[in-house]
Amino acid sequence: MDTAIKSTNGTRSFMNQSTAKDRADRVDPYGFKRSDDFDYESYEELMSEYLVILTRRSIKWTRLLKGKRKVQKNVKLKRYVRKGIPNEHRALIWMAASGGQDQLEKNPGYYQSMLLSHHDSKLVETIRTDLNRTFPDNVLFRKTSDQCLLKALYNVLLAYGHHNPSVGYCQGMNFVAGYLLLITRDEEKSFWLMDALIGRILPDYYSPAMMGLKMDQEVLGELVKLKIPRVWQVMVEHNVMWTLVVSRWFICLYIDILPVETVLRIWDCLFYEGSKILFRVALTLIHHNQAVIEQAQSLPDICQAFKQITQGPFVEDCHAFMQKIFTEPGSLSMASLTKLRTTCRGRVAEGEP
């Protein structure tokens, strides 16, 4: 099958004898190199269905936006967002839904001024340590790429660190900023989306005390206790702290945990509906796979199980998965979440030395 070579313009030769692997790019649409064990057959099968959905959604969105550069939040838009924002409109909708656009317009030149301000050398060093360790498997994050995003990544992280010195830089923010740049291809927009996420949408996950992270891990534990008690029981029996299995889920907002397309679909809702979405995703993963987790006989088994449940067809079929997150975990009201957060924050604060 080596003779079936893809030409540069994407047309295929020897179509009749080529395999799914020959037909697909070795790099995904976002620049990520597909791993050696990437399953091209099931990918092609999935995409053949998803492309139909994407096309339908794209037509609907074009009609909705009609060339508008401003959008209002309303029930219809929320429904549209849940069904997925076409990639060409993602930056626009994320900026509008998160309030990032308002901030950008209210603060002209602010981003540039953050870049020009006196550089905190410790911040610079911390960011530099992670630059080449952000997405080494993405062609756009390689020094050799003509559209290399590494400098932009550095700028966004540095500007953010100066803008919000109480957070500065926390590992994990490199991945978040990296995704924002991949979608917006714009430093200033990425900066204001970081500001929306860290400043308004998420609790304090990234500050030095990581109180928001500890709180939300506890909250997830409480929700599991309530909704999936047998899993909670297993965690207690083996003395597994939630931080061990879910800290990356929260800090990386599912980057490198779930498939890229699934993460972006989650982020569509995250920017529109807020951090509640992160719990919906976690609860869906755990609920759907409770049998796998319950089988675990030890702490390492449990860690293994929590990795396993983030892979496979269930999470790869992003459209079906996104429908599931609104049904599988059951109701999750903002009021009860706020109450749980208050309780858990208190509990975490008491436990601090």
Add this chain to the structure above:
Amino acid sequence: MSRKKAAKGKATNSSPSAGSPAVKGSGKTARSSIVQMNGVVHPSRPSVSNSNEFYDIAFKVMLVGDSGVGKTCLLVRFKDGAFLAGSFISTVGIDFRNKVLTIDGVKVKLQIWDTAGQERFRSVTHAYYRDAHALLLLYDVTNKSSFDNIQAWLTEIHEYAQQDVVLMLLGNKADATNNRVVKREDGEKLAKEFGVPFMETSARSGLNVELAFTAVARELKHRSMKDPSETFKLHEYVNMEMKGAGCCRT
């Protein structure tokens, strides 16, 4: 859309919980059935690649040290014998991998925990110190501040780890001769001051990687077996083996 193939297959997995060393009768191992991932592990994405290898005793080892000193690289080099420059991502949170070594006919399983180096993650990782049987404390010989921070790390270790924890200091990236800023003698001096064994390692070249983990496994095995006919001194073993290798001692 997806980046990894779906998890497939069923395999057996033997793994006791961390805590006190789990000593088992030779060949008799608790086996639980769990569906697991394919064996292929991408070096940049540490995951628990399970093996249904038997083992007699199991220990928990933790890798600690500043961000970027090479903890994950060292672990991947030890586990898979691989080093792919520029293929690693920064570790967020905490993760572990298993490896079974055979020491004098005894199968010793090391459950090796890899941690995020950034200071703010320590409150998350502290909780795991107390269960650790051994700690490998790393600095980067090309990064002075990672060396200067060793003292702070030791203070932290004394505060949170068990008193009898096996501790070793490693100066990593020893292959980087052009960028070196911490001399080997400085590492030795510091180690001597705190009474911990020391060696320089390189995840890139593989220098002393096997030795570091083997020495720790030997010490832990020796302690738990309490075989009176056998004497083992970690310091002496490390010094002897390094000389034997003829690579980094004059």
